[in-house]
Amino acid sequence: MKRGSPELEINLQELAAQLHACVTRLFPICRSITGDGVRETLSILSETVALDIHNVPSGAQVLDWTIPNEWNIRDAWIKDASGQRVIDFRQSNLHVLNYSTPVKRTMSLEALKPHLFTLPEQPDRIPYRTSYYVENWGFCLSHAQFEALPQGDYEVCIDATLAPGNLCYGEQLISGGTDEEILISCHICHPSMANDNLSGMAVAVHLARHLQALSEVGALRYSYRFLFIPAAIGSIAWLSRNPEVIPRIRHGLVLACLGDSGAHTYKRSRRGNTEVDRAAADILKHEPHSAIRDFSPYGYDERQYCSPGFNLPMGRLTRTPNGEFTQYHTDADNLEFVKPEQLAKSLLTCFDILQLLERNRRYLNQKPYGEPQLGKYGLYSNTGGSTSSPARQLALLWVLSLSDGEHSLLDICQLAELPFAEIANAADALAQVGLLTEA
Amino acid sequence: MKRGSPELEINLQELAAQLHACVTRLFPICRSITGDGVRETLSILSETVALDIHNVPSGAQVLDWTIPNEWNIRDAWIKDASGQRVIDFRQSNLHVLNYSTPVKRTMSLEALKPHLFTLPEQPDRIPYRTSYYVENWGFCLSHAQFEALPQGDYEVCIDATLAPGNLCYGEQLISGGTDEEILISCHICHPSMANDNLSGMAVAVHLARHLQALSEVGALRYSYRFLFIPAAIGSIAWLSRNPEVIPRIRHGLVLACLGDSGAHTYKRSRRGNTEVDRAAADILKHEPHSAIRDFSPYGYDERQYCSPGFNLPMGRLTRTPNGEFTQYHTDADNLEFVKPEQLAKSLLTCFDILQLLERNRRYLNQKPYGEPQLGKYGLYSNTGGSTSSPARQLALLWVLSLSDGEHSLLDICQLAELPFAEIANAADALAQVGLLTEA
Amino acid sequence: MKRGSPELEINLQELAAQLHACVTRLFPICRSITGDGVRETLSILSETVALDIHNVPSGAQVLDWTIPNEWNIRDAWIKDASGQRVIDFRQSNLHVLNYSTPVKRTMSLEALKPHLFTLPEQPDRIPYRTSYYVENWGFCLSHAQFEALPQGDYEVCIDATLAPGNLCYGEQLISGGTDEEILISCHICHPSMANDNLSGMAVAVHLARHLQALSEVGALRYSYRFLFIPAAIGSIAWLSRNPEVIPRIRHGLVLACLGDSGAHTYKRSRRGNTEVDRAAADILKHEPHSAIRDFSPYGYDERQYCSPGFNLPMGRLTRTPNGEFTQYHTDADNLEFVKPEQLAKSLLTCFDILQLLERNRRYLNQKPYGEPQLGKYGLYSNTGGSTSSPARQLALLWVLSLSDGEHSLLDICQLAELPFAEIANAADALAQVGLLTEA
Structure with a gap:
């Protein structure tokens, strides 16, 4: 899993193109927390890495929740008196309140208004709204469209079904x-x-592809589990059905919003100082404008993984977080908003965090009384007296000094103010000559 | 004890007037650590809330101290050669060194000088000085008066008694x-x-009155004990005589100097991070220019309550602390120096701190695995997808996330950066539907 | 060990002169990690305090190291074709690569060059270089000299021996x-x-002399062990041979580079918060421009004392640290570079740190319930009411408040923000009247 090793000699331009192509291909599909859009999406992702597709039937109890009926939609519109579609699902699947119950009727503008959702503060954008757990129907439209609607009767149609079926995840x-x-x-x-969240899916599935390749050559320390799930109900369903897996989870990342122009923001786990929290901070400190923030119980599926009963050591990596870019949950979160190179760089940042976790260990100095005579082991320069010691030799001394079973290599790199890779390489060299053993 | 509840719908102007009237009525009395001035003061305070008056006889041993003789004074003066009172106790009771032994004699100015106390750096003010535990007599006067005294003989008289009696406290x-x-x-x-310390007495006795009313309607969680005591020897006497009460004290406040124009200063308990310390800090962070400072063993009766053997969880609330306003311990600490509205606002700040303590509890989330489906309990908005969640819903999520038995509501409000009341209201709502139980 | 006590009523000018004279006398000797230069140096130091001289034979195993052969040198030169010494050991003993094997041969400039060491960035200075553990020979010269060498043949001679003998330390x-x-x-x-390191030797030996005098009058709490050792191999040899002493070491200091014009830099022990670390910080906070830095495993013998197996509570006091002054390890680290007064002030700083350690104790307040009535013990001013309490009385209150067995006097002085001596004097006064006993 070493970056720079042959497996990861990634061509950034090529990776960027692959990731953006993945987003582009998935963009038109009308997804929801259940339904055929999810199935089609998982099927396309399976072309990159073979996903197991799990089905959880409507009505199943998952933790405090119940799997809802499956929602599928074929078409939807609002027609004006002349029969012309003034709002048309075929133009944007955001136009339908996601999970709308079926409706077909003619009604006055006044009667229709409680079913229309707009964003007055961004009058040209269509908002994205949902009503998963309370039956309702509605349309989302730009406030400009809304204001241009003349009085009169409108025919509204949502050709959808809400019926027992399955919740699917990969x-x-x-x-x-x-x-x-x-x-x-x-x-x-x-x-x-x-961006929210084809970017996360594209990065995750290509990350899985690269890790799969490393797995095949035996280059992974940890096993990696990838989940492609509907938000909230999906992670709740997975957590409910996998009690035996949960104790094996050592670290984790929720990925979302990885394509915009912003720098990375890492959100700590609820525990606040887990190894992945510290690994992410160590990697991001080299990225200008990146930010680390504390856990809060609002956001994506970290809400479920980090709920107090599970309290998993999982953080979240995004670029600009949810709700903090004006395009969020509007039709402006589109293919132009997501930059190929940003997607690729996010994948590499994920790799760097995972690589740090892969290499981070605790060692025991086998010659802890005084310094070992490093020259004997071929690890020291021969002529003494120079003003400064090169980073490589400092790294050897730091690793020896702090390999007392209490300090991980990550602890050591932070105390030494040396790059993690320098410390990890020093540990490898010391272990090779028998001066370190794993704690 | 909820502020804003009917019991505390206080008219600020009315309260301010009551408090200043209380200070005004008590102002003329010549108090000391013992004597009739204390009795008269406790009697007046008893008109607001019925105080138990305790007497501790002279000579009684209280911890490392002995109750001194009781001091009473009727009159005192310095007369010049012409028989005119140049210093007159009837003009200001500060003129007598508090606890002076009786004296009546004629002496030269030079012989008198060691018995005269002035404040050269504030030449127009009469200082307040005491000599409780070493027998001495003296007069306090302005430095201007002192410098105007011509050479010659003076008749000095302090018509006081120092005789076995009692130390009284309420x-x-x-x-x-x-x-x-x-x-x-x-x-x-x-x-x-x-200000030092009729302001504290007025605030305390009216605080007791309001808490008494809440007690009568069963609205208090804690019991409240109010002490009106002579400084140092009074708290030492109480601590000495109430060993069975001390283990029941969960929190406490020393009140002093609450009438000047300054913002509040809260002084932490010796322990430094008790619940009352954190509650006061949480309330004061909303008050401009307020300050929190660490414990020091110099000040008012927190010196005794927080001595290492007792180490009680008690802080101190003042406005400008002792010794940090120029009027301190001079005749300029008078009725104009104390502002009615400041007194009233200090009472409300005390209430807010106490209310926080009343409501601060630890809860256990009863559905800690994943988020509970709040909609089921009528606690969640129905349409999803908005950019931000209102504070009320965030508060619910924060309380659920951190109700693990380790975090109090105060801990949660600080981590959530939400007002305590918002968090406490969320906890009430969650407890009502069974999602929380008290830890 | 009280500074200001008769034993240490030191005349700063006299001390400064003594210390610089010591450095001056030792300066010409060609020392190395073994050999007669070390013996002569220890013999001169023994004139000030009687040192035990220990010999460790070549080939002895000390921890992970082996004592090398003993090196002695008589003369060395490079002669040009005309037979003139262009590099002459008699002019500067830095000219020889320290620990060079013997050599005598004639060779071309090109063949000689790999054996010549210069400092191109400081072209007029002769560097100091060593090759202790890898057999090599060489000459150090200024880069200007090097560049002036014409092509041609040169006779090189190092009249040295490397043979079984002893490593010596005092x-x-x-x-x-x-x-x-x-x-x-x-x-x-x-x-x-x-500066590196006759300054440290001079300060240490005169510090020992003063402590010896205090020992003779029974004025020391701790025993003091002074080591005058070759770097690295010397401390390793001592640590290897004194396992029974190591558990008795409560605090320690490595002294080096104490004569330059810079302020003091204290380097913390590996543990980072030992008593000597805190004592040094408390003393240095009164010295402008002084600095405290964290441990790093690069430097002087603290590398060995603080290796993880020993992990001794030892810090290091220098002025400008090794490698951070341009004269470091060059012939510019000479007698002018070292200032008499700086040497003397460093000795006093050492004394102050040691004095703090001598006086730092934990006490138990014998009257912990309430304040003791200090007046009874003659420890309180008689007239009350003043605005402020003098530092001496505050110190009494702080010591009483925090003498709970958990806080040392150093802890107390830091919390009280009072000078250590004020707190220690207060503790002495309280102990004298029985209000404190040692914890």
């Missing part, structure tokens, strides 16, 4: 050297929205 | 739902000094 | 009231270099 387990797992999760339930 | 216990107590203490031993 | 134990020890260590292996 899962892949990539085997590493141990059954300790790193969990990577992204949500897949939003319709035509590029 | 106490009231207001019953709450448990016998866990909050102790409120103020000193009552200063003569005509409005 | 040690002195000064007895105090207990066998708990403070270890003071300095290295003695550098040739003509005034």
Whole structure:
């Protein structure tokens, strides 16, 4: 899993193109938390890595929740008196309140208004709205469209079904050297929205592809589990059905919103100082304008993974967080908003965090009394007296000094103020000559 | 005890007037650590809430101290050669060194000088000085008066008695739902000094009156004990005689100097991070220019309550602290220096701190695995997808996330950066539907 | 050990002169990690305090290291074709790569070049270089000299021996009231270099002299062990041979580079918050421009004392640290670079740190319930009411408040923000009247 190793000699331009193509292909599909849009999406993702598709039937109890009926939609419109579609699902799947019950009737503008959702503060944008757990129907439209609607009668039609079926999600387990797992999760339930969260899906599935390749050559320490799930109900369903997996999760990341122009923001796990929290902080400190923020119980599926009963050591990586870019949950979160190179760089940042976790260990100095005579082991320069010691030799001394079973390599790199890779390389060299053993 | 509840729908102007009237009525009395001035003061305070008056006889051993003889004074003067009173106790009771032994003699100015106390750096003010535990007599006068005294003989008279008697203090216990107590203490031993500490006495006695009313309708969780005591020897006497009460004290406040124009300063308990320390900090962070400072073993009766053997969880609330306003311990600490509205606002700040303590609890989330489906319980908005969640819903999520038995509501409000009341209201709502139980 | 006590009524000018004279006398000797230069140096130091001289034979195993052969040098030169010495050991003992094997041959400039060491960035200075553990020979010269060497043949001669012998070091134990020890260590292996580390040797030996005098009058709490050792191999040898002493070491200091014009820099022990770390910080906070830095495993013998197996509570005091002044390890680290007054002030700073350690104790307040009535014990001013309490009385209150067995006097002085001596004096006064006992 070493970046720079042959497996990951990634061509950034090529990766960027692959990721954006993935987003582009998935963009038109009308997804929701259930339904055929999810199935089609999982099927396309399976072309990159073979996903197991799980079905959870409507009515099943998952933790405190019940799997809802499956929603499928074929068409929807509002027609004016002349029979012309003034709002048309075929133009944007955001026009329908997601999970709307079927409706077909003619009604006055006044009667229709409670079913119309707009964004007055962004009058040209169509908002994305949902009503999963309370039966309702409605249309979303730009406030400009809304204001241009003349009085009169309108025919409204939502040709949808809400009926017993299944909630679907995709899962892949990539085997590493141990059954300790790193969990990577992204949500897949939003319709035509590029950053939130096709970006996360594209990055996750290509990350899985690269890890799969490393797994095949035996280069992974951890096993990796990828989840492609509808938000909230999907992670709740998975958590409910996998009690035996949960104790094996050592670290995890929720991925979302990885395509916009902003720098990365990492949100800490509820525990606040887990290894993945510290690994992400160590990687992001090299990225200008990146930010680390504390856990809050609002956001994506970290809400479920980090709920107090599970309290998993999982953080979240985004670029600009949910709700903090004006395009969020509008039709402006589109294919232009998502930049190919940003997607690729996010994938590499994920890799760097995972690589740090892969290499981070605790060691025991086998010659802890005084310094070992490093020259004997071929690890020291021969002529003494120079003003400064090169970073490589400092790294050896730091690793020896702090390999007392209490400090991980990540602890050491932070105390030494040296790059993690320098410290990890020093540990490898010391372990090779028998001066370190794993704690 | 909820502020804003009918019991505390206080008219600020009316309260301000009551408090200043209380200070005004008590101002002329010549108090000391013992004597009739204390008795008269406690009698007046008893008109507002019925105080138990305790007497501790002279010579009684209280911890490392001995109750001194009782001091009473009728008159005192310095007369010049012409028989005119140049210093007159009837003009200001500060003119006598508090606890002076009786004296009547004629002496030269030079012989008198060691018995005269002035404030050269504030030449127009009369200082307040005491000599409780070493027998001495003296007069306090302005430096200007002192410098105007011509050479010659003076007749000095202090018509006082120092004789076996009693130390008196007042106490009231207001019953709450448990016998866990909050102790409120103020000193009552200063003569005509409005801020130090008639302000504290006025605020305390009216605070007791309001808490008494809440007690009568069963609205208190804690029991409240109010002490009106001479400084140092009074708290030492009370601590010495109430060993069985001390283990029940959960929180406490020493009140002093609450009438000047300054913002509040809260001084932490010796422990430094008790619940009352954190509650006061949470309330004061909303008050501009307010300050929190660490414990120091110098000040008012917190010196005794927080001595290492007792180490009680008690802080101190003042406006400008002792010694930090130029009027301190001079005749300029008078009725004009104390502002009615400041007194009233201090009472409300005390209430807010106590209300926070009343409502601060630890809960256990009863559905800790994943988020509960709040909609089922009528606690969630129905249409999803908006950019932001209102504070009320965030508060629900925060309380659920952190109700693990380790975090109090105060902890949660600080991590959530939401007002305490918002968090406490959310906890009430969650407890009502069974999602929380008390830890 | 009280500074200001008769024993230490030191005349700063006299001390400064003594210390610089010591450096001056030792300067010409060609030292290394073994050999006669070390013996001569220890013999001169023994004139000030009687050192025990220890010999460790070549080939002895000390921890992970082996004592090397003993190196002695008589003469060395490079002669040009005309037979003139262009590089001459008699002019500067830095000209020889320290520990060079013997050589005598004629060779071309090109063949010689790999054996010539210069400092191109400081072209007029001769660097100091060593090759202790890899056999090599060489000359150090200024880059200007190097560039002026014409092509041609040169005769090179290093008249040295490398043969079985001994590693020598000096040690002195000064007895105090207990066998708990403070270890003071300095290295003695550098040739003509005034700051690094004749300054440390001079300060250490005169510090030992003063402590010896205090020992003789029974004024020391701790025992003090002084080590004068070759760097790295010397401390390793001592640590290897003294396992029974190590558990008795309570605090320690490595001394080096104490003569330059810079302010003091204290480097913390590996543990980072030991008593000596805190004592040094408390003393240095009064010195402008002084600095405290965290431990790093690069530097002087703290590398060995603080290796993870020993992890001794030892810090390091220098002025400008190794490698951070341009004269470091060049012939510019000479007698002018080292200032007499700086040497003397460093000795006093060491004294102050040691004095703090001598006086720092934990006490138990014997009257912890309420304040004791200090007036009864003659420890309180008689007239009350003043605005402020003098530092001496505040110190009494702080010591009483925090003498709970958990806080040392150093803890108390930091919380009280009072000078350590004020707190220690208060503790002495309280102990004298029985209000404190040692915890």
